[in-house]
Amino acid sequence: MSFLEFSGVAKRFGPVEVLKNINLTVDQKEIVFIIGASGSGKSTLLRCINVLETITEGDLIVDGLSVRGTRRDIRRIRLEAGMVFQQFNLFPHLTALENVMFGPLKVRGSSRGEARDLAEQLLVKVGLGDRMANYPSQLSGGQQQRTAIARALAVKPRMMLFDEPTSALDPELRHEVLGVMRQLADEGMTMIVVTHEMKFARDVGTRLLFLEGGTVLHDGEPKLLLADPPSERLSSFLRHVH
Amino acid sequence: MNFEWSAFFDSIPNLLGGARVTVMVALVSLPIGLLIGTIVGIILTYGHKSIRLIAQCYVGLIRGTPMIVQIMFIFFAVPVLLGVRLSGLSAGILALVVNSSAYLAEIVRGGLLAVPKGLQEAGLAMGLPMHRVISSIVGPVAFRRMLPALGNQFIVGLKDTSLLIVIGVGELTRTGQEIMTDNYRAVEVWFAVGLLYLVIISVMTSVFKFIERAGRIS
Ligand SMILES: Nc1ncnc2c1ncn2[C@@H]1O[C@H](COP(=O)(O)OP(=O)(O)OP(=O)(O)O)[C@@H](O)[C@H]1O
Ligand SMILES: [Mg+2]
Numbered sequence: 430m431s432f433l434e435f436s437g438v439a440k441r442f443g444p445v446e447v448l449k450n451i452n453l454t455v456d457q458k459e460i461v462f463i464i465g466a467s468g469s470g471k472s473t474l475l476r477c478i479n480v481l482e483t484i485t486e487g488d489l490i491v492d493g494l495s496v497r498g499t500r501r502d503i504r505r506i507r508l509e510a511g512m513v514f515q516q517f518n519l520f521p522h523l524t525a526l527e528n529v530m531f532g533p534l535k536v537r538g539s540s541r542g543e544a545r546d547l548a549e550q551l552l553v554k555v556g557l558g559d560r561m562a563n564y565p566s567q568l569s570g571g572q573q574q575r576t577a578i579a580r581a582l583a584v585k586p587r588m589m590l591f592d593e594p595t596s597a598l599d600p601e602l603r604h605e606v607l608g609v610m611r612q613l614a615d616e617g618m619t620m621i622v623v624t625h626e627m628k629f630a631r632d633v634g635t636r637l638l639f640l641e642g643g644t645v646l647h648d649g650e651p652k653l654l655l656a657d658p659p660s661e662r663l664s665s666f667l668r669h670v671h
Numbered sequence: 672m673n674f675e676w677s678a679f680f681d682s683i684p685n686l687l688g689g690a691r692v693t694v695m696v697a698l699v700s701l702p703i704g705l706l707i708g709t710i711v712g713i714i715l716t717y718g719h720k721s722i723r724l725i726a727q728c729y730v731g732l733i734r735g736t737p738m739i740v741q742i743m744f745i746f747f748a749v750p751v752l753l754g755v756r757l758s759g760l761s762a763g764i765l766a767l768v769v770n771s772s773a774y775l776a777e778i779v780r781g782g783l784l785a786v787p788k789g790l791q792e793a794g795l796a797m798g799l800p801m802h803r804v805i806s807s808i809v810g811p812v813a814f815r816r817m818l819p820a821l822g823n824q825f826i827v828g829l830k831d832t833s834l835l836i837v838i839g840v841g842e843l844t845r846t847g848q849e850i851m852t853d854n855y856r857a858v859e860v861w862f863a864v865g866l867l868y869l870v871i872i873s874v875m876t877s878v879f880k881f882i883e884r885a886g887r888i889s
Binding site for chain 2: 479481500504505507508510511512514516518519520521522531532535536564566577580581584
């Protein structure tokens with residue numbers, strides 16, 4: 430059985446159908462990149478996985494649990510799927526260290542000592558060993574996003590969801606976040622990444638989805654799809670993001 | 672006219688007694704008002720439709736009527752309706768609790784709504800249930816931002832205790848009134864009364880400033 434299984438998933442906001450009949454499976458250790466024009470449904474697709482959006486049709490199974498399941502199932506899905514947001518969404522009243530300790534303490538039931546050890550270890554891993562005592566407002570965008578990645582990892586998810594993790598960052602800060610993501614990919618984390626970073630998708634991705642109007646128009650090898658776009662839609666999209 | 676310092680100083684001991692009542696009433700009712708206001712504010716923001724409607728009616732009713740009418744109602748009408756006896760002091764405290772809770776509820780609602788939605792989503796995405804997202808993330812963030820407005824409402828509430836004069840509670844304003852009817856030194860007495868309010872409110876302001884500083888980031 431696959432790690433993720435979309436069968437006939439549709440998502441409507443009122444009368445607007447944002448995702449249409451999505452059928453898709455993702456296995457563990459896949460690094461799936463999702464690209465597509467603004468409004469094509471990339472974020473919505475991602476957010477259906479951890480049930481920040483509820484699907485309106487079909488079914489979506491995450492590691493054996495349906496997103497239509499009980500509250501407990503949904504919480505378990507969320508423990509399995511860490512999420513990184515475009516706007517970081519760090520807790521502003523907590524330091525970097527406390528942000529990363531938050532998950533272990535509040536959802537994994539770790540002791541303070543365990544949580545602190547894990548958080549320190551993860552912050553060192555994302556290159557912020559010297560920034561642990563800083564509040565989010567005292568960190569650069571790239572540092573905030575790396576903290577957010579560490580915060581998600583601290584819950585020990587089996588999969589990571591990234592929604593345009595570098596879009597809010599200045600170009601010179603992006604590589605530090607991408608570096609951390611590449612390292613995660615190398616370690617075998619299952620990842621689903623919405624991004625406009627085509628070069629990164631080509632280098633790191635094992636799979637590329639091109640969304641168009643709420644459907645998956647292409648699903649294939651990133652290098653192949655990007656080098657030789659099979660449709661005019663994709664080539665014109667790629668020209669626009671250059 | 673000449674300012675008679677002796678009338679001023681002579682009024683102080685009695686006025687301090689009144690000030691004690693004022694502070695006591697505020698100190699008892701405003702924290703209870705904050706507790707109820709917080710609950711009502713959370714219901715207004717996150718509650719299910721039906722219970723939210725009840726909360727909205729409560730706030731609407733309180734904000735839509737003058738406080739003095741509420742005081743009169745609680746002191747004179749509630750005993751008739753429920754067949755209980757209420758002292759002026761307990762009616763006054765009750766009125767202040769009810770009145771401040773409605774305004775504080777609106778402050779709490781505004782504070783919760785002002786917290787970026789993304790923080791709530793970050794909490795939910797970690798697997799935290801909604802009530803713990805509110806208690807551990809949205810609440811603490813909102814509370815820090817709400818402090819100035821809460822402090823302001825506490826000042827208003829403290830001054831509203833002077834309205835309890837109409838049901839005979841011996842607070843600061845009433846005490847001033849009594850002294851003045853006795854000695855006719857309006858200027859000295861009301862000057863002293865005003866000064867005492869100013870001192871009480873300055874202390875209150877400093878306490879809130881202190882809490883704000885303690886919670887400030889960086
Ligand atoms: N909560 C919502 N209510 C109504 N419509 C929504 C909501 N969220 C998204 N939509 C609509 O759904 C469509 C897809 O949105 P989505 O955010 O998934 O697009 P996207 O591909 O992530 O776009 P972008 O690249 O701009 O982030 C858009 O037309 C958007 O307006
Ligand atoms: Mg998006």
